[in-house]
Structures are given as C-alpha cells and as structure tokens.
Amino acid sequence: MAISGYGILLPTDGSYPAIAATVRAIELARDRKGKLIILKVIGVEGAGMEKIAEDSALMRTAGIDGVAYAQDMAKKNGINFEVVYREGAVVGEIVRTATEKQVDIIVMGSSTIKGLPGLYLGSVSRGVIKEAPCDVVVVKLTEDEMNRAVQLAHEIAAAIKAPPPVKFDISDITKSNRFRTGAILLAIYGATYAIFIALAVYSINVRYHHQPQTPIFSIETLNMNVGLVFGFAVIFLAIVMAVFFNWYAGRSEKKSGGN
Amino acid sequence: MATYSFQPIAFGLFVVFVGITIGISIYASRRVRTAGHYYVAGGGVKWFVNGIAFAGDYLSAASFLGIAGLIAFSGYDGFIYAIGFLAGWVIALFLIAEPLRKIGKYTFGDALAAKFKDRRVRLVASISAIVVSVFYLIPQMVGAGSIVQPLLGLSYEAGVLIVGLIVVLIVATAGMVSTTWVQFIKGFLLIFAALALTIGVLFMAGFGPVQFIGHFVQNPVTVPTTHGNTTIAGDVFMSPGVKYKDPWDFASLALALFLGTAALPHILIRYYTVPKPADARKSTVVAIVAIGAFYILVLFLGLGANLFNGAAYSNGGTLDPTNQNLAAPLLAQYVGGEWFFALISSIAFATILGTVSGLIMAASGAIAHDIYTEYFGRKGDDKKTLRVSKITAIAVGLVAIALGIAMKGQNVAFLVGLAFAVAASANLPALLAMLFWKKATSQGIIAGIIVGLTLSIGLIIVSPTFMGTTGEAWFSLQNPGIISIPASFAVTIGVSLLTQNSAKKGASNVAS
Numbered sequence: 001m002a003i004s005g006y007g008i009l010l011p012t013d014g015s016y017p018a019i020a021a022t023v024r025a026i027e028l029a030r031d032r033k034g035k036l037i038i039l040k041v042i043g044v045e046g047a048g049m050e051k052i053a054e055d056s057a058l059m060r061t062a063g064i065d066g067v068a069y070a071q072d073m074a075k076k077n078g079i080n081f082e083v084v085y086r087e088g089a090v091v092g093e094i095v096r097t098a099t100e101k102q103v104d105i106i107v108m109g110s111s112t113i114k115g116l117p118g119l120y121l122g123s124v125s126r127g128v129i130k131e132a133p134c135d136v137v138v139v140k141l142t143e144d145e146m147n148r149a150v151q152l153a154h155e156i157a158a159a160i161k162a163p164p165p166v167k168f169d170i171s172d173i174t175k176s177n178r179f180r181t182g183a184i185l186l187a188i189y190g191a192t193y194a195i196f197i198a199l200a201v202y203s204i205n206v207r208y209h210h211q212p213q214t215p216i217f218s219i220e221t222l223n224m225n226v227g228l229v230f231g232f233a234v235i236f237l238a239i240v241m242a243v244f245f246n247w248y249a250g251r252s253e254k255k256s257g258g259n
Numbered sequence: 260m261a262t263y264s265f266q267p268i269a270f271g272l273f274v275v276f277v278g279i280t281i282g283i284s285i286y287a288s289r290r291v292r293t294a295g296h297y298y299v300a301g302g303g304v305k306w307f308v309n310g311i312a313f314a315g316d317y318l319s320a321a322s323f324l325g326i327a328g329l330i331a332f333s334g335y336d337g338f339i340y341a342i343g344f345l346a347g348w349v350i351a352l353f354l355i356a357e358p359l360r361k362i363g364k365y366t367f368g369d370a371l372a373a374k375f376k377d378r379r380v381r382l383v384a385s386i387s388a389i390v391v392s393v394f395y396l397i398p399q400m401v402g403a404g405s406i407v408q409p410l411l412g413l414s415y416e417a418g419v420l421i422v423g424l425i426v427v428l429i430v431a432t433a434g435m436v437s438t439t440w441v442q443f444i445k446g447f448l449l450i451f452a453a454l455a456l457t458i459g460v461l462f463m464a465g466f467g468p469v470q471f472i473g474h475f476v477q478n479p480v481t482v483p484t485t486h487g488n489t490t491i492a493g494d495v496f497m498s499p500g501v502k503y504k505d506p507w508d509f510a511s512l513a514l515a516l517f518l519g520t521a522a523l524p525h526i527l528i529r530y531y532t533v534p535k536p537a538d539a540r541k542s543t544v545v546a547i548v549a550i551g552a553f554y555i556l557v558l559f560l561g562l563g564a565n566l567f568n569g570a571a572y573s574n575g576g577t578l579d580p581t582n583q584n585l586a587a588p589l590l591a592q593y594v595g596g597e598w599f600f601a602l603i604s605s606i607a608f609a610t611i612l613g614t615v616s617g618l619i620m621a622a623s624g625a626i627a628h629d630i631y632t633e634y635f636g637r638k639g640d641d642k643k644t645l646r647v648s649k650i651t652a653i654a655v656g657l658v659a660i661a662l663g664i665a666m667k668g669q670n671v672a673f674l675v676g677l678a679f680a681v682a683a684s685a686n687l688p689a690l691l692a693m694l695f696w697k698k699a700t701s702q703g704i705i706a707g708i709i710v711g712l713t714l715s716i717g718l719i720i721v722s723p724t725f726m727g728t729t730g731e732a733w734f735s736l737q738n739p740g741i742i743s744i745p746a747s748f749a750v751t752i753g754v755s756l757l758t759q760n761s762a763k764k765g766a767s768n769v770a771s
Binding site for chain 2: 182
C-alpha cells in the first residue's frame with residue numbers, strides 16, 4: 001500500500017488509447033484525491049514505437065507526447081503528480097514501476113490486437129494484467145469522451161515538440177558478458193568451420209592431384225568416414241552452442257535484473 | 260525416365276494450402292493499417308513463432324529440393340552445402356541478432372541512418388538490399404517453374420506466374436503479418452515432412468541411421484546420368500570432390516555461405532518483428548535448432564533417393580537425371596505412395612511461397628520505406644505510405660515473375676550460392692562496421708557496399724557460368740566470394756580511415 005494516499009500509475013505512450021486512459025486516471029485522481037505517477041517507457045523502441053504508430057493510425061492522427069499531455073491535464077485539475085521515465089521492455093517496466101512505487105491501481109489504454117493475429121502479436125495490457133501486483137484498469141472510453149480527449153490532445157499537441165530521435169547506442173549489449181562469451185563461441189566455431197573447409201579442400205586436392213594418397217576425409221571411422229563425422233560435428237556444434245548461449249544469456253539477464 | 264502428368268491430389272492439396280494462406284492474409288489485412296504493421300507485423304511477433312518463421316524464410320526450394328538432389332547425385336558435396344548454409348547462422352546469433360534489434364525500425368537502412376547522418380548511406384544500402392533480394396528471387400522463381408511441370412502437370416511459365424501472383428496477393432494484403440504466417444506454417448510442415456520421410460526411408464531400408472550412412476561409405480554407389488548409369492566407389496561418393504573439382508572454387512563457396520547468411524536482407528528484416536533484443540536472440544536459437552535438424556534429415560532424404568532409385572525403377576525411379584530437384588518428391592512417392600508424393604509436392608510449393616514472400620517484403624521495404632519515404636522524404640499519412648508499400652510489393656512481384664521466366668533452365672542451388680556471395684560482399688562489411696567499429700565513416704560504408712556489390716556481380720558476369728567454359732572466362736572461379744568479400748572489407752576499412760577528418764568535421768557541424 002502506498003504510504004501517502006491513493007497511488008495511480010498511468011503508463012502512456014501518446015497513443016489514443018493512452019490518452020483515453022489519461023482522461024480516466026485524471027478523473028480517478030481527482031475523485032480519490034490520489035497521486036498520479038505518469039510513466040513513459042523508452043528504450044526497447046520496437047514495441048513502444050510500433051504501438052504509437054499503430055494506435056495513432058487507427059485513430060488517423062499523429063502521435064503526441066503522452067507525458068506532456070498527462071502533465072497538462074494534471075496541472076489543470078490540481079492533481080499531485082510525478083513523472084517517471086524508464087528504459088526497457090514495456091510490460092516489464094510498467095510492472096516494475098508499479099511494484100517500486102507501491103501504487104494501488106494501474107490505469108492504461110487497451111490496444112489489444114484481436115482475433116487470429118492476436119494469438120501471436122503481443123498485447124501490453126494483457127501482459128500487465130497478468131503480471132501486475134495491484135488492480136489494473138484497462139480503459140475503454142465512449143465515443144463522446146474519446147472525441148473530447150482527441151480535441152484536447154490536438155490543442156496541446158501543437159505546443160509540444162516531437163520526442164527526440166532514438167540514440168545509436170548498443171553498448172549495453174556489446175559490453176555485456178554474454179556478448180563477450182558469444183564472440184568467443186563464434187571464434188571457436190569459425191575456427192572449426194575453417195579447419196573443416198581446409199581439410200575438405202585438401203581432400204579434393206589429393207583426389208585430383210595426388211592420387212595414390214588417401215584423402216583425410218575418406219579415412220573410415222565410426223562406421224562412416226572422417227568427413228561425415230566432422231560434418232555432423234560442425235552441425236551439432238552450431239546447435240549445442242546456440243542452446244548453451246541462450247541458456248547462459250538468459251541467466252545473466254536475470255542476474256542483472258534486465259528483461 | 261519418369262513421366263509426369265497432371266496430379267489431381269497434389270494439385271488439390273496445393274489449392275487447400277494456398278486457400279488457407281490467402282484466407283489468413285485477407286483476415287489479417289483488416290488489422291494492418293500502418294506501415295509498422297505492414298513492415299514488421301507491429302514488432303510484436305513471439306520469439307518462437309519468429310524462430311520457426313526464420314526457418315521457413317531461410318529453407319528455400321534450394322535447401323529442400325536442391326540439396327536433397329545434390330546429395331542424391333553428388334553425395335558428400337551436397338552435404339557440404341547443408342553444413343555451409345547452417346554455419347552462417349552462428350554469425351547471426353553471436354554478432355547480429357541483439358544489436359541489430361536494438362537499433363533501426365523496419366530495415367537495415369534505418370539502422371545505418373541512425374548512426375550516420377548521411378542520407379546517401381541509406382540510399383546505397385537500400386539499393387544493395389534490392390539487388391541482393393532480386394538475385395535471390397531469381398532461383399526461387401526458376402525453382403517454382405521447374406517443379407510445377409512434373410508435380411502439378413502445368414507448364415514452366417504457368418508455375419512461375421502462379422507462384423508470383425499468389426505471393427503478390429499474400430504480401431500486398433497484409434505484408435509481414437501474412438508473410439510471418441506463411442513462413443511459420445511452412446517451416447513446421449517442412450520439418451515434419453522431412454522427419455516423416457526420413458523415418459520412412461530408414462524403415463524401408465531396414466537400417467539404423469549410422470548403419471544407413473555407413474552402407475554408402477562401404478558399397479559402390481550408382482548414379483544415373485542422362486547417358487545412363489555410372490558407378491562410383493562408396494568412399495569416393497561420400498567424400499568431397501564429386502561435384503567440386505577446383506579447391507579454390509569450393510573454398511570460395513564455403514566462405515560465401517558462412518558470411519552470406521547474416522547479410523541477407525530478407526533474414527535481417529525478420530529481426531525487427533520481435534519486441535526486444537532478447538527475443539531476437541531466442542528466435543535465432545530456435546532457427547538454428549530447426550534448420551540444423553532439417554539439414555541432418557536432408558542427408559537421409561538425398562541418400563534415400565539414391566538407394567531406392569533401382570528398386571523403384573519400374574515406376575520411373577526416384578532419381579531423374581534431367582531434373583535433380585525432384586529427388587525428394589519422387590522418394591516420397593516410393594516411400595508413401597501417391598498421397599505422400601502429393602503432400603511433399605505441395606509442401607515444396609509452400610516452401611517457395613514462404614521464401615519468395617520474405618524476399619519481396621525485403622525488396623519492397625527497401626524501395627517504399629528507405630527510398631521513397633525516407634530518402635525522398637515523402638512522409639505522407641500512414642494510409643498513403645501503406646498504399647505505396649503495397650504497390651511496390653506488386654511491382655517487385657511482377658519483376659520477379661518476368662525474371663523467373665527469362666532465366667528458365669538455370670541451376671537453382673548454384674544461383675543461391677551466388678546470391679550468398681553478393682550478400683556477403685555487399686552487406687556484411689557495412690553491417691559489422693556499423694555495429695562494432697567506431698571509426699567507420701559513411702564514406703567507408705558507401706564505398707564498401709558499392710565495391711562489394713559491383714565486384715561480386717562483375718566477377719559473376721565474367722565467370723565460367725556466363726562466359727562459357729573455364730578456359731574462355733576472364734575469371735576462373737564460379738563463385739566470386741573469395742575475392743569480392745575481402746575486397747569489400749578492405750575498402751570499407753581503408754576508405755573509413757582515409758575519411759576520418761571529414762567525418763569529424765561533419766560531426767562537429769552537426770553539434771554546432
């Protein structure tokens with residue numbers, strides 16, 4: 001439970017479902033005299049940016065800065081608020097913020113993709129409902145309410161600048177232990193593949209230019225020959241390395257608390 | 260010699276598969292209203308689905324029909340293709356998957372544009388993506404045409420046209436959403452079909468897996484040719500050199516396969532369909548396991564087709580020396596009768612549909628997103644962007660149909676090997692320099708792409724493939740990789756180092 005009053009977490013990405021959630025969250029904060037925590041998740045750009053594009057297009061308008069909109073609304077309604085920026089996977093960061101801030105309720109927009117594609121296209125709200133430590137309200141506004149929110153959003157949209165472009169920064173990946181481990185594994189695999197190809201080249205050379213010798217790959221072993229056994233080994237090495245690397249990377253991500 | 264006629268069951272199954280695919284596409288298209296959904300399925304594909312879709316994207320007709328045929332006729336040399344095709348995925352997993360997912364939006368061009376403030380980088384990278392994809396499209400379309408006649412009883416041109424039109428319909432309705440579905444379904448079908456066929460082969464041969472392969476090492480192998488059968492000693496058939504007689508040409512191919520995979524545009528675009536870098540990694544692991552398992556199974560299919568050729572002789576045999584690509588379907592006919600033949604044939608078509616969809620997505624994404632929207636700055640509303648993307652996809656599909664008909668008679672697996680060489684030469688140095696080399700400049704990247712692209716294609720044009728016999732050709736190797744890949748790396752590094760000063764100046768200008 002939050003220590004000072006009723007805590008409301010509002011994750012927003014500037015999409016219309018999020019704007020709708022903002023309207024509800026403001027109402028709720030006003031009625032319960034609660035504190036509003038406005039959350040914007042940045043970083044894992046795919047999911048967030050895609051949602052903005054998708055949602056804003058569903059409503060046929062450009063996305064706006066959801067945080068500024070929520071701030072503006074909160075100020076107008078005299079609501080105590082705090083803005084939190086987080087970097088990472090959307091669902092994970094929403095749930096983490098809710099836990100850390102000990103909020104009582106999460107109010108968010110719905111942008112679920114329904115039907116068959118929904119089987120494999122993810123839904124942020126569904127993920128949050130599953131993982132959240134508190135109540136979750138997924139907002140569905142009436143058409144009138146939506147239109148009003150859209151109008152308000154348009155009024156303030158002009159005054160707000162577009163979010164800054166995504167920075168080119170992959171140092172969190174390239175400086176991680178798992179990336180270094182991967183580079184070592186790649187070197188081992190690359191060397192194995194190079195030896196395999198070199199021996200195959202040598203075997204071809206022996207066959208066409210030094211006939212009486214037996215090419216290395218033709219030497220019989222394990223009921224097959226060296227070439228086949230080595231070939232299978234190269235295939236299995238790729239599979240084993242891939243599975244090991246995934247296990248190792250998953251473990252190190254958990255340790256570092258990432259998602 | 261096998262004779263081919265209209266196959267009602269195979270045709271029926273193919274129609275069913277296509278019907279389901281198009282149904283899903285049209286259903287999904289109602290939800291695809293933005294460029295984000297069109298290009299990368301909203302970026303919300305689950306990692307497992309994406310992993311199998313990778314396999315469906317990657318395991319083309321060349322892998323299934325081509326390698327099975329190559330193993331049946333050339334033994335070990337076909338197996339080496341399989342090993343090389345898998346090896347490149349290791350680079351994708353350890354170096355490319357996570358960093359690439361973290362940056363960029365829809366295409367490799369986005370990632371380049373995020374690092375270099377030079378718009379020409381995007382233009383050059385997108386042209387390279389188009390050329391590589393079209394290079395890869397040709398063998399797929401040729402493959403479609405050359406198997407449609409024996410499998411469905413339709414003409415070569417009809418095969419190219421049917422595959423082309425179906426893919427255009429799939430891609431133009433729901434873009435990456437329907438492409439993902441087609442590739443996912445096809446990836447599963449292909450692996451299960453290969454597994455079922457392998458079990459059938461081992462059962463009918465009465466051998467365990469190791470014993471089965473050992474049989475070929477220890478016994479003489481009969482290979483049919485257009486001039487009658489030849490017999491090769493088993494240890495020779497199961498060692499390198501039946502097909503590759505020039506060690507340098509072989510080394511060049513091996514290098515191109517290893518370095519080409521992670522540079523294929525239609526593979527790279529799949530990385531943007533998952534939500535986060537960890538998903539990119541996990542889906543690559545799924546792809547490696549699925550593709551690796553498939554290539555082990557293909558060895559059994561190829562050898563099985565060779566083994567049963569004599570036994571199935573009254574029925575036309577399992578090997579047709581005039582069309583090596585038919586080894587797997589004919590083997591299915593021998594093992595499981597008409598229905599199994601129909602099933603494998605229709606899966607072979609599904610295979611082509613999945614890969615061609617991915618290639619058309621890659622090429623049209625480069626044209627519509629990188630060149631039209633970003634380079635020329637035509638940022639209209641989403642509706643307009645989407646319409647342009649779809650029109651581009653249709654245009655690329657029509658070009659693919661025309662090229663497929665024009666290139667009739669070319670060898671499928673071989674052309675794919677060339678496409679890998681072009682991809683590795685043109686894209687890999689740029690990709691690695693962009694991700695990991697701080698001193699890389701936009702001039703270096705541009706020069707590397709241009710040299711890699713023109714040198715690899717130039718060498719192919721003056722190679723024995725297009726200039727006739729080895730003696731007459733200006734360049735003696737069939738695969739240009741061993742020359743063009745190092746050259747492209749050298750140019751990328753060299754030009755980047757020479758343009759350090761101007762890059763710094765450019766950066767300070769941006770800062771001020």
